[in-house]
Amino acid sequence: MCTGVSFVDPEGNLYFGRNLDWTVDYGEKVTYTPANYEFKTRFGAPDQKRAILGMGITCEGLPLYFDCVNEDGLACGGLNFPGYAQYEEGPVDGKTNVAAYEFPLWITRNFTTVAEVKEALKDVAIVAVQIAPQFPVSMLHWFITDNKQSIVVEYMADGMHVYDNPVDVMTNQPTFAYHLENLRNYMNVKPEFPATVKWDKMELTPWGSGTSMFGIPGDYSSPSRFVRAAYANAHYPAQEGEAANVNRLFKTLQNSAFILGGAEVSTGHYEYTIYSSCYSTRTKTYYYTTYENSAVRSHSVDEFDQNSDQIQQAA
Numbered sequence: 001m002c003t004g005v006s007f008v009d010p011e012g013n014l015y016f017g018r019n020l021d022w023t024v025d026y027g028e029k030v031t032y033t034p035a036n037y038e039f040k041t042r043f044g045a046p047d048q049k050r051a052i053l054g055m056g057i058t059c060e061g062l063p064l065y066f067d068c069v070n071e072d073g074l075a076c077g078g079l080n081f082p083g084y085a086q087y088e089e090g091p092v093d094g095k096t097n098v099a100a101y102e103f104p105l106w107i108t109r110n111f112t113t114v115a116e117v118k119e120a121l122k123d124v125a126i127v128a129v130q131i132a133p134q135f136p137v138s139m140l141h142w143f144i145t146d147n148k149q150s151i152v153v154e155y156m157a158d159g160m161h162v163y164d165n166p167v168d169v170m171t172n173q174p175t176f177a178y179h180l181e182n183l184r185n186y187m188n189v190k191p192e193f194p195a196t197v198k199w200d201k202m203e204l205t206p207w208g209s210g211t212s213m214f215g216i217p218g219d220y221s222s223p224s225r226f227v228r229a230a231y232a233n234a235h236y237p238a239q240e241g242e243a244a245n246v247n248r249l250f251k252t253l254q255n256s257a258f259i260l261g262g263a264e265v266s267t268g269h270y271e272y273t274i275y276s277s278c279y280s281t282r283t284k285t286y287y288y289t290t291y292e293n294s295a296v297r298s299h300s301v302d303e304f305d306q307n308s309d310q311i312q313q314a315a
């Protein structure tokens with residue numbers, strides 16, 4: 001599964017990242033799409049030509065982003081949502097039709113803020129169409145964020161749902177509404193050092209910190225990762241500067257990451273955190289680690305040719 005997280009530092013810079021949890025990689029790379037790239041949208045949806053940096057692959061001349069951020073600091077990531085996601089079978093008359101595979105690209109090419117996205121989505125239909133025979137349509141929901149607010153977009157049998165996301169985290173199924181409601185099961189959990197209590201003649205003293213967190217679920221299921229990510233994101237103290245904020249995002253993601261051996265998918269293969277990412281709008285840099293290499297690598301937009309019209313991928 002996957003976990004997405006964002007927060008804003010005291011200077012107003014957005015940090016946005018995700019774990020990509022799966023059994024295989026797709027050969028994804030840090031991918032830059034310059035503003036001048038000619039985005040041939042599947043159903044003629046408009047393209048407002050913003051430069052984008054993120055993680056993805058290319059197929060049929062198109063960047064297919066797993067997560068990405070544009071030059072104005074609007075971010076979008078796709079997370080699995082099978083069993084719930086249901087897109088349109090074909091383009092819908094009178095709507096702006098966007099193929100599911102181009103959704104993160106289309107959102108970040110066209111808008112500057114989440115507020116604009118929320119308004120535009122009222123007229124958008126997401127269409128189930130394959131980009132190529134080797135790629136089935138991914139059943140996803142999307143986490144979209146800027147430095148003011150974040151939302152979750154879920155397209156289901158009864159239409160599009162756009163939720164405000166007050167915890168700035170996201171995982172997988174079930175619905176976002178379930179995840180928010182589920183947090184109320186953990187209202188007792190807090191960071192404070194527990195006070196000594198008396199049970200009749202018996203005085204109970206804490207044996208250390210952390211016991212006020214009893215009840216936080218430790219497993220890798222989507223609801224449990226959501227709770228852990230929301231708790232960490234809400235309680236991590238504000239940090240100053242790039243390094244401490246990037247570190248904060250990676251620590252929060254690690255807290256919801258999969259290690260080999262913990263959880264199998266239905267085919268019997270272990271699911272693991274293939275990569276973790278952190279985009280900083282402060283320096284327009286995409287940081288990432290992989291399962292095999294926990295050293296943080298990074299690429300900033302300055303490394304790419306911004307005047308080109310070609311997709312560029314880091315080595």
Ligand SMILES: C[C@H](CCC(=O)NCCS(=O)(=O)O)[C@H]1CC[C@H]2[C@@H]3[C@H](O)C[C@@H]4C[C@H](O)CC[C@]4(C)[C@H]3C[C@H](O)[C@]12C
Pocket residue numbers: 001002020021022026057064065066078079080081082101130131135136137138139140172173265
């Ligand atoms: C597998 C990824 C999601 C990880 C995740 O959430 N796993 C959950 C596991 S579980 O079911 O909940 O157990 C998703 C996120 C983005 C997806 C990719 C992007 O949507 C871009 C293209 C879209 C094409 O339709 C399919 C290939 C693809 C390259 C997708 C492959 C795959 O579905 C990705 C990589």
